[in-house]
Amino acid sequence: MQGFNKYYPPDYDPEKHKSLNSYRGKHALGDRARKLDQGILITRFELPFNIWCGTCNNHIGMGVRYNAEKKKVGSYYSTPIYSFRCKCHLCDGWFEIQTDPKNTRYVVVSGARQKNEEWDPEENGGFAVHDTAGSGAPSDPLAALEKSTEAQNHLTKVQVPRIQQLQSTSDHYNEDPYSASLRVRKRFRAEKKIDQAKQIIDKQLKGKYALPEELQLLEDDAKARDEAHSEWIRGRADYKAQTSNKRQRLTAPAVSASSSSRLHKLASTDKNPAVSSLKDRILGNTSRRSALPGLANLKPP
Numbered sequence: 001m002q003g004f005n006k007y008y009p010p011d012y013d014p015e016k017h018k019s020l021n022s023y024r025g026k027h028a029l030g031d032r033a034r035k036l037d038q039g040i041l042i043t044r045f046e047l048p049f050n051i052w053c054g055t056c057n058n059h060i061g062m063g064v065r066y067n068a069e070k071k072k073v074g075s076y077y078s079t080p081i082y083s084f085r086c087k088c089h090l091c092d093g094w095f096e097i098q099t100d101p102k103n104t105r106y107v108v109v110s111g112a113r114q115k116n117e118e119w120d121p122e123e124n125g126g127f128a129v130h131d132t133a134g135s136g137a138p139s140d141p142l143a144a145l146e147k148s149t150e151a152q153n154h155l156t157k158v159q160v161p162r163i164q165q166l167q168s169t170s171d172h173y174n175e176d177p178y179s180a181s182l183r184v185r186k187r188f189r190a191e192k193k194i195d196q197a198k199q200i201i202d203k204q205l206k207g208k209y210a211l212p213e214e215l216q217l218l219e220d221d222a223k224a225r226d227e228a229h230s231e232w233i234r235g236r237a238d239y240k241a242q243t244s245n246k247r248q249r250l251t252a253p254a255v256s257a258s259s260s261s262r263l264h265k266l267a268s269t270d271k272n273p274a275v276s277s278l279k280d281r282i283l284g285n286t287s288r289r290s291a292l293p294g295l296a297n298l299k300p301p
């Protein structure tokens with residue numbers, strides 16, 4: 001009996017026995033694995049179609065289940081082909097069904113007959129289903145010959161020259177990998193040195209003028225200098241134009257100056273009477289207070 005429960009007997013040694021199954025000398029799959037040494041595993045298999053048993057000639061319906069002996073019998077590319085060997089439940093005859101990965105279906109191999117119930121659209125007024133892969137060589141011998149000569153021509157005129165070209169290119173690049181690498185590394189090293197020197201100069205410049213680190217400085221070449229020069233000339237011309245405009249406005253007609261002075265005069269004349277009257281009143285008040293000190297003190301309450 002397979003060890004379903006977790007009772008560990010007193011003489012069970014985990015170091016020695018590893019698991020309860022090995023302690024009892026049983027496979028984890030139990031009785032289903034009794035033919036494992038022959039590559040057979042007992043599985044439950046359901047008939048995928050109707051069959052007639054080859055021994056007792058009884059009809060067996062689709063969906064009847066058997067304890068089948070499952071075995072790998074081959075492979076289609078990397079997909080294994082399994083065979084299921086079942087014992088008829090009405091007699092003691094055996095029949096075998098295999099998977100067919102190429103056509104994604106099951107086929108009866110021996111011991112039974114499959115009831116053909118495949119739907120054929122052509123028979124039922126529909127369009128025929130064509131095999132897109134084609135069925136081998138064309139039946140016309142002349143067409144076959146033409147096809148083979150075409151293939152031959154393609155091989156000699158296109159494929160072979162292309163392969164030769166690729167081969168020679170590959171040989172050219174790989175004839176002396178050490179010197180090629182040396183050449184490339186030498187050039188790279190020189191470029192790197194120049195680059196590093198430039199970076200140092202840029203860094204110093206940025207430090208001097210407190211420029212942000214991420215600012216990209218231009219290459220110091222003739223083109224950049226020309227551009228900067230023309231920009232400078234343009235800026236200078238703008239500045240000159242602006243300053244001359246300002247100067248013109250400042251030294252412009254005396255009319256404006258006179259008008260402004262007249263305005264000032266007007267303001268002062270307007271102001272004067274009010275100021276003088278205020279002054280008179282203040283002076284009058286102070287004189288009255290000084291004349292009548294007693295009255296002035298009594299008034300406020």
Ligand SMILES: [Zn+2]
Pocket residue numbers: 053054055056057058088089090091092093
């Ligand atoms: Zn049978």
